[in-house]
Amino acid sequence: MAQQTEKAKAKLHSLTAALESGALAQVRRILNSGLAPVDIAHLIESSPPKARKLLWELVDKELEGEVMQNLSEELQSHFLSDMSAEEVVDLTADLDTDDVADMLQQLPERVTQEVLESMDHQDRARLEAVLGYPEDSAGGLMNTDTVTIRPDITLEVVLRYLRRHKSLPAMTDNLLVVNRQNEFIGTLAISKLLVSDPQQTVREVMSTDARVIQATQHESEVAKLFERHDLVSAPVVDAAGMLLGRITIDDVVDVIRETADHSLMSMAGLDDEEDTFAPTLKTSRRRAVWLGINLLTALAASAVIGLFDKTIEQVVALAVLMPIVASMGGIAGSQVLTLVIRGQALGHLSGSNFRWLFNREIMVAAINGVLWAVVIALITYAWFRDPAIAIIIGAAIIINLMVAAMTGASLPLLLKARGIDPALAGSVVLTTVTDVIGFLSFLGLATLFYL
């Protein structure tokens, strides 16, 4: 009920208060009295490092697995590293195969082996099936909890068969139809099962045009398929068409969320696993790398300015105005860059329409270049009463906006073709180009005129 969300919020509040006052017994009581595992995980993630460890230790043994599953990969690996193989096996006993596989991938190879060895045969076989595929492939995302049926039985028999189960796996919207060789041949939607004549056979009712996913497909392809066809679950097969498992929408939602997060964070040079509450030193180290890379681009810009020190000495107004040229280029370029990166992500951009887009961006840059060149030239003239410098800055603005558009439009494709993530590297490269071209065109033109 909606009230329960309110209740959870109230609990979280009193928990935070108890934590701050150090009343541990109270913290433990609130933590394990009906707070959902996902809420406990959320609370742990929202806490500073010290409180996190404390909270994790206070979680009831039976809840540990589900709480762990809802934590970020970084925190999983942090807590798992303190546990023995035995403890990990206990913790993961009741979880979905794909979630256990994700957790094990946070562990060192040696521990993963130990954990696999302490599992029973069936669990181990399932887990190894998932672990055999990369984490970001359909195989790594799938679950092995399928409900399979044969095509030649009647729906009546299917209904009786289902009634022998205590429950069906979560998000079971389809029963998967396989032949004796376990080859996938179709799906029977349970909503279809409910409205059909029980005397019909599965073969008569089943759908054979279901979206089937190859285990080797990339998770982003899987997400597109789910989004475009409004799927709740989809079967996963190997190259020979044998059924391996299924992927459910809840895991796909995580992929969508993480992919979007990745673009946003990458553009600021942050890791998408970057933890809001990571300790100071860890954070400092990560940020330092990006600042170092940025320093190189800033030095490149300074080197360009350094070429023209004689001109600046003569006309100090150039030093006052030059950041405007670089900055306008950077802004214009990053708009194009972001639009193209999003177009790539949505799958809107291909060879044939890219040419159109590129031409449009040149046109837009020309229009806005002329518009803002005039505005900035007028401001410059009003400020310094020097028509030459007004014309020079106007020309430099046009040049830099055109170069910015071309760079912003083509950079994502160039980077992607070289296997570099455009969201991560795009803005650094773009800023370097717009800074260098901005200073070069403005100070270069000024030097031609004044010296």
Next chain:
Amino acid sequence: MAQQTEKAKAKLHSLTAALESGALAQVRRILNSGLAPVDIAHLIESSPPKARKLLWELVDKELEGEVMQNLSEELQSHFLSDMSAEEVVDLTADLDTDDVADMLQQLPERVTQEVLESMDHQDRARLEAVLGYPEDSAGGLMNTDTVTIRPDITLEVVLRYLRRHKSLPAMTDNLLVVNRQNEFIGTLAISKLLVSDPQQTVREVMSTDARVIQATQHESEVAKLFERHDLVSAPVVDAAGMLLGRITIDDVVDVIRETADHSLMSMAGLDDEEDTFAPTLKTSRRRAVWLGINLLTALAASAVIGLFDKTIEQVVALAVLMPIVASMGGIAGSQVLTLVIRGQALGHLSGSNFRWLFNREIMVAAINGVLWAVVIALITYAWFRDPAIAIIIGAAIIINLMVAAMTGASLPLLLKARGIDPALAGSVVLTTVTDVIGFLSFLGLATLFYL
């Protein structure tokens, strides 16, 4: 089947070729021969303006509704504006209530009224229920296609009742249990229905702790609920607890996608409805606004530099080095800004842990400030052989990184409290601060020393 995706891709290819060569009859044939509506919509969105109109006109009448539903809001409003109320009614006849409501919201009020008046009574009543709520609320997101049952019947009766349907609405994972007054009292999962004894009553088997959504809740709350509890659908009620409809995961996925998109696009000053293939003039106008805003911040920075023209005239190295100070501050600040904006979006940040985060960011800025101050001071000394300027730039870097961290951390909360979108305004304000403080500290310290 996976092959079908391949087939669709091949079709898209030949379609593009036919379009480019102007073979319209061929385009129409390919377009309407089994290409899924979502693929047709995707094709239209991936085409430049002229081809779009052409393609839309070639779509078969029966497919128009589903194709329209998959288009972006901007394109919907574009195509709908050319249609009569009659045509809109025909087009929307077979669509879900929430999708029709979304489309109608793209129309002028007058046309919406006309469309509503030409509908039959039941459709109209349903639609008005949805239209009565804001587009970004649970009520605006909901569908009215619920399958409801009473609590006092047996599962046997439920099964017979369902068999009278030709099909169940898409994504029906739960039957909704209501009393005579249509008050919501619980859910019966159809997977539960399948595994339970048919002689039991609905009341005995139903779940009463389902997540219920208030029609007035914001869509972002709805998305969080779905994500955290892995829901496929959830009932929507009014303030009195009466069942109004249900929300399904496919619509929630759209909300998640759009929200993420919004953050990414806003940070570059782009509208999230910004269309990759919008015409040149429309694009130019939109971009011009952002460039104008940026010009104001660039002018502020120039004004600061202008205060120190005498110092620069004397020591030109200052002009060469000053962009480094501004740029390092901008990068450091935007990392903090992005992290905090994401923390807000994930709901990780509240008053109590914000203080911790703020302190950590100060520490990180101090550590990286000192580190990069030393590096930059050494580079500066090696370049200009002037110990004074090396010490001055080091000090300015430390000051600017500290200010950047404080601004980046607190800005999102300040803006949000004033009802301003941090993703949109955050980076402009931040850059203004880091530029101004960067130039002010560096040139100010230099002036104290040299003049």
